[in-house]
Amino acid sequence: MAGKRSIFEEVGEVSKPAGAPKGGMIDQGRGGARGAVRIWLGVLFALVVVMIAVGGLTRLTDSGLSITEWRPVTGALPPMSEADWQAEFEKYRGSPEFQLQNSQMDLAAFKTIYWWEWGHRQLGRIVGLVWAAGFVFFWATKRIPPGWAGRLLTLGLLGGLQGAIGWWMVSSGLTGRMVDVASYRLAIHLGLAFVILGLIAWHMLSLSRTEPQLLQARRAREPKLYSLATGLMHFAFLQILFGALVAGIDAGRAFPTWPLMGDSFFPADAFYLPEGGPAVLAFFENPGLVQFVHRMSGYLLLAFALVVWLRARKSAHPATKAAFDWAVVILFGQAVIGIVTVLHAAPLGLGLAHQLMAVLVWMLILRARHRAQFPIVRSIRGSR
Incomplete structure (x- = not known):
C-alpha cells in the first residue's frame, strides 16, 4: 500500500526510483569526443597556417628549387656533413635556375635557400604525422563523433595529395623551360592548401x-x-x-x-x-x-x-x-x-x-x- 502523500506535494508529481536513468543519456553516449577532436583540428589548423606562411617565404626568397629531389622519408634528414652539403649544392648547380639566374651563388648562400625549402617540406611531414597520430588515436578509442570518420579521413588524403602536387610544382622548374616553378602549378598547390584550411575551419565551427x-x-x-x-x-x-x-x-x-x-x-x-x-x-x-x-x-x-x-x-x-x-x-x-x-x-x-x-x-x-x-x-x- 502506498504511503501517505504530503499536502505540499505537487499534483501529478511522480517519484522516480533511485538509479533511474536521466534524460539525455542517449545523446551523451553518441556525441563522441567533439571537444578533443576540435582541439586536434585546431593544432592542424595552426600548422597549416604556418606552412602557408613558410611556403610564401620560400617562394618570395626564390628557395623552392634548392632541393632537386623528392624523398618523402629520407629527405627528412638535412645534409649532415660538408661533403653532404657539397653534394646537394652540385645537384642544384645542374638546375636551370642556377645556370641562368644564380650562377654567382656560393655554398653559404645556397645553404640559406636550402633551409627554407627543407623547413617547408619538414612542416609538411609534421602536419601529416599530427593528422595520422590524431586520427588513429580517436579511431582506435572510438572517440570519433558519429558521421565524422569520413570527413576526418578526407583531410589526411588531401594532405597526401598536397605533398604530391608540391613535387609536381617543383619539378616544373627543373625541366629547362623556366627558372621558376610553373605559376599555374603554384596556384593549384596554394589553392589546395586553402581548401584544406577551409575544411578544417568549417569542421571546427561545426564541432563547437x-x-x-x-x-x-x-x-x-x-x-x-x-x-x-x-x-x-x-x-x-x-x-x-x-x-x-x-x-x-x-x-x-x-x-x-x-x-x-x-x-x-x-x-x-x-x-x-x-x-x-x-x-x-x-x-x-x-x-x-x-x-x-x-x-x-x-x-x-x-x-x-x-x-x-x-x-x-x-x-x-x-x-x-x-x-x-x-x-x-x-x-x-x-x-x-x-x-x-x-x-x-x-x-x-x-x-x-x-x-x-x-x-x-x-x-x-x-x-x-x-x-x-x-x-x-x-x-x-x-x-x-
Missing part, C-alpha cells in the same frame, strides 16, 4: 556545437544569405588563385603604380611572351596582364562583398550580422595592403603580410557563411 544544436540552428538558416556567402567564398578562392599566379612570376613588381598601370589603365604589351607561344599563356606568364587580372578581380570581389554585406544587415541574428561585418572590414584592409604592396614593388615583408591577410579573409568569409547556415539564435533576453 552538438548535433542537436546544429539541427535546431539549421531550421533558422537564411538560404538567400547562405547562397550569397557561398558565391563570395568561391570568388575569394578565385582571387587567391590569381594571387598565386602573381607570386609565381613576381608580377607584383611589374607595375609599382596605382591606380593606373604605368601611364595607362591597361598594361602595355599585355600579351607579349618572350619565348612566343599561344596568347592564352599570357594570362599565366605575362607579369603586366597577370597583375591587371588580379587588380580587377580584387575590385569586383570587394564590390560583391559589399552587396552581400548589405543583405546580411537584414539578418535577424546579431552574431550573423557581426560575422559579415568583420569579413567585409578585413577584406577592405586586404585591398589596402595589396595596393601598398604594389606601390612598394612587393617587398618580402609586405608580400608575406598580404598572403597571411588572405588567410584571415578566407577564414572570416567561411565563418560568416557558417553563421548563415547555422545561425546562433538568441532569445529576447540574449541567451542562446
